Amino acid sequence: MISALTGFYDSLGSTGQFALWSFVKIAIVFGVVMTMVAYAVLAERKISAFIQDRQGPNRVSLPLIGSIPVLGPFLTRLGIWQPLADGVKSFLKEDFTPDYVRKAYYWIAPAITFIPALLAIAIIPFGSNLNTQKMVIADLDIGILFTFGVVSLGVYGIVLAGYSANSKYPFLGSIRSSAQMISYEIAMGMSVVPIFLVVGKLNLGEIVSYQAQHGWFIFPPFAQEQTLLSYLVWPFALLSFFIFMVSAFAETNRLPFDLPESETELVAGYNTEYSSMKFALFFMGEYAAIIAGCGLMVTLFLGGWSLPWIADQPATTIGMGIAHILIFLTKTVMLLVLFIWVRWMFPRFRYDQLMNLGWKRFIPMALANVLIVAVILMLVYRPPVVVGP
């Protein structure tokens, strides 16, 4: 049986093996991300309940597990089964399409919102390697540019949702959202340039291995290899991280920047006319985008799978490979909790404040940041001046 399987595996050739492994990785990552989306919603509800001094979801119980003496009621109180109930509910609800919407766009908009978030995850290295496989779905040399390209397509989902709904509030929400996302995409794109200037590569895997060696960009002192450069760049890397994180809040339409759906003024913004699974797709798209954003921040600034002293070399054993994946997931989940926490701590920005912050503060700051880091690099490396052709 096993020899037949290995024989089949060998007969695939390098292209076939690559396709097979990619397929396996896509399936696993998709499963993990979907589970994380479901439980991020639960975490959101539990944390908000904690902050507002409530209980949160504590009722859903499964027939057999619920009757185990101590464990069953405990899991029920934690709300572990709540995502299950939510999922079943959104599938079984009536999928109502109002008469006045533009049908084609109305149908396609939720999918367009959801897909880019998943595509962005494809290039994030979630571990070093397992056996001989690199733990990233697509090891692209253009790395971050792919992410920004894909994310810029995500706006279409929201704009089409607002346009297709053919009614006031969704329309206003989508117009706001497109302006917001275009503005903050610029700040976000500029803020990461210093990181790539320092590393000299666009590939995200290279960024992580650089940090494994020279220390995390936001905290170099634990680095294996201490260099003057990493300390000179440190304050500017922190600024980059700050701009990137705030822009990520704006890009994913999270509070304090959730103007596209600000309930008090716009009912529910761009998704007002949606119900059942289509609404759930918008909802899941938002959380998938947050997970992608957190993963990206971990990769760019927090050293990806690396941990000082314990894990600063690409894994050679399977156990170490799994440990790297767990380290990456832990960091991502911690940022995720930060995202949720911020939502319940800050009031919403006003629209003009949001635009001022984006255009008059962040973009000039990010530009200056790029310039200063470039000058530092030039002074440290002092490359030989080449004159002539």
Place this chain on the structure above:
Amino acid sequence: MSAADIFFYILAFLTVACGVMVVANPFSRNPVTSAMFLVLTIVFMAGLFILLNAFFLAAVQILVYAGAVIVLFLFVIMLLDLKEEERRKVKTIGAGLGTIAVGAIAFLIGRSILSYAKTLPPTELTLQGSTVALGRKLFTDYVLPFEILSLLLLVAMVGVILLSKKDLK
């Protein structure tokens, strides 16, 4: 025919088909639909770049062009009267002139491609697509055209501000 060839023909067909749908959509005269087909055209064109190993160009194509069409969207929604646009008929003179212009451009491009095909053996037409190679070219051989282009964009930006401000003080 290799797999790359098949992909090329599929993508090229889709690019041209979507391009036609942008300007001459028989089913709908809605400007938003046109803009959506423009996005699809750009995405398929990025696919063509990937076939040429120009990953950087493909990413920038989507990032800059597909990302910028959203602005077109906003223009359509905010400045154009959609019902008026949908009712407007295609003028004969406009269609005729357009056809002539497209024909002329197609003739020019076709001629230059054909003349190249005669002089160069096809193996020498490999494209340098990596980001490093592209950046080096841009900042050495092509630095003047590059800077002039950015100046052109600056002029366009100033023009937009001038047009959109109703009362200039």
